[in-house]
Amino acid sequence: MNIYDIAKKSGVSIATISRVINGGKNVSKKTYDKVLAVIEEEGYTPNVFARGLGLNTMETIGILVSDVADPYYAQMISYLTTKLHNLGLNVLLGCTGNSLENKNRELQMLLDKRVDAIFLAGSSQQELRGNQAIKSAAKKIPVIMVNGRINAPGIINVASNDQEAIYSSVFKLHNSGFSKPLYVFNTYTYSAHQKMAGFKKACSELGKQKAFLRENMLQLPNTLEEMSAAILKLIDADKEFDCVIGSEDMLAIAAQKALKERDLKMPVIGYNNSILAKVSSPTLTSIDNRLEELCSKAVKLFHETTTGSPSSTYVTLDCQLIERDSFRTENNTK
Amino acid sequence: MNIYDIAKKSGVSIATISRVINGGKNVSKKTYDKVLAVIEEEGYTPNVFARGLGLNTMETIGILVSDVADPYYAQMISYLTTKLHNLGLNVLLGCTGNSLENKNRELQMLLDKRVDAIFLAGSSQQELRGNQAIKSAAKKIPVIMVNGRINAPGIINVASNDQEAIYSSVFKLHNSGFSKPLYVFNTYTYSAHQKMAGFKKACSELGKQKAFLRENMLQLPNTLEEMSAAILKLIDADKEFDCVIGSEDMLAIAAQKALKERDLKMPVIGYNNSILAKVSSPTLTSIDNRLEELCSKAVKLFHETTTGSPSSTYVTLDCQLIERDSFRTENNTK
DNA sequence: CTGAAAGCGCTAACAT
């Protein structure tokens, strides 16, 4: 059942059918109704390939993410997909893992499918330098980096202010009497670097020496068990710290588990305010990077590109500390 | 840059270019190399729309899910996407929420995009009866239900044996001395019904009366806080139960939280063996429905449809109890 | 308001 069949059944030309399909401008109400009736009756839907061929778009957006199974990214994909869908756009999903080779291959696959734009979910999609493939993609279609930053023409960046968030958390802990923070992290993404920079800056302003940073910034392994084990080792080696900040909720939870195992109690702060923070016990105080707003903004700026140029190409949102049982500023005594 | 440009630059016809693009059968090595060189040089990629128009496929699969933000579904999407990708297929993602209207609309959107098949992620995609839209979609393209069951031509079902899993868990608890289980759930999906049936069957075989079921099967609200509150209420009303089974990890965790709040200790078993189970404390014993195998099987059976008919259209996988701190069968005394 | 016809870029059957 194609446009010719419908034309025949309706007793009009295919041009008129096309007009009806596309809103019905310049079609008499009578013809319009008649054609629509036939379309409904036959359950006809226009062939997107043919349409795509002529228009060079299939109203499809590509999203690249390292791992949808990660609750934080899952939430991001959920927001993006839903919001894009409200614009009538479908989403092609690409899971890249962390190797550059795979990322580039997935990017190319999306490009080959002629998506209208590409969203990069999280700074794990970007390299610390280079990003050639992404930059050259941005020459052809809009590229929107959600929570990362790549400075090149055609790339829209929407990110939370991670550096400031960690920075001020260190101060909040300090002001509550916890002055020897341990910072745990496990990747070296752009975002991870921002967070570390925040930690270092705060420590330095608080008069910590370099030795302190060496001791109190710990890279953790990949599984929850290994993470906890690494922290236990630290505890048992009598390393000095009186509170913990994790670069992601999972790391903070690993710390909570280790502390619990040694019957230790101290403030713990996570990052992302993911579902894990609510589930953990004690419930985890976590830095919320306002993911939904981030996604809304990203989609909005992308949408602006479809009608002109975006009102901004670099947006930063401040984070917010969501206080739960693992640390409350009001309990400001040690 | 299209196939004509490449043909011109290579000094051959577009047919030859097409052959080279599609594997190079019936092309002399010399021409093949020359053409490939030009293609690389120009960074040419065939237009998928034109290709799709002729072949009536764009090598794209649609996946429908109620909510990617749910860690369990996120994991499922992750497996499916990756495995499909290994077959050279791209994934169009549709988030439907739970209203039938939305589900049908999303289904239609995917159908309109001429996907080669549709995967339904989780039984939340199916209604308890009806499913007309899905059944009629299955007349046109393969429909693969992952963890649900719709009995109609063209629909491939791959599901875990939820009924048996709950059934045997009740017995395991019983054999360990816990004979008054509380079952908490919150939806009425197909899968939820299976689980309930398992609970009822076990209870009935253990000689429980109908009154027991009325008291010991509790539907919980939607947020973690509300869930816990509901269970607290039960505890405070002195309802009798000595262990808890949740239809999903989140519900079991809500129970754990409520119990902790009243300083109560009893076995708790969750369902899905999601990341939440590992994060919870005590770590949550959970029923693993072997999601990865489920997804592998689903993709495999779908793949078989591309070359003939699937070796099976209804596969059931047995679940496995992953024992963690919230309940271990070896501690079989009350 | 409506129709005729060109063109979007590719594949595949048919010739050579």
Place this chain on the structure above:
DNA sequence: ATGTTAGCGCTTTCAG
């Protein structure tokens, strides 16, 4: 081994 050509189904000028 290579070229010619007829579609695939739609949108969009351009005429009328």
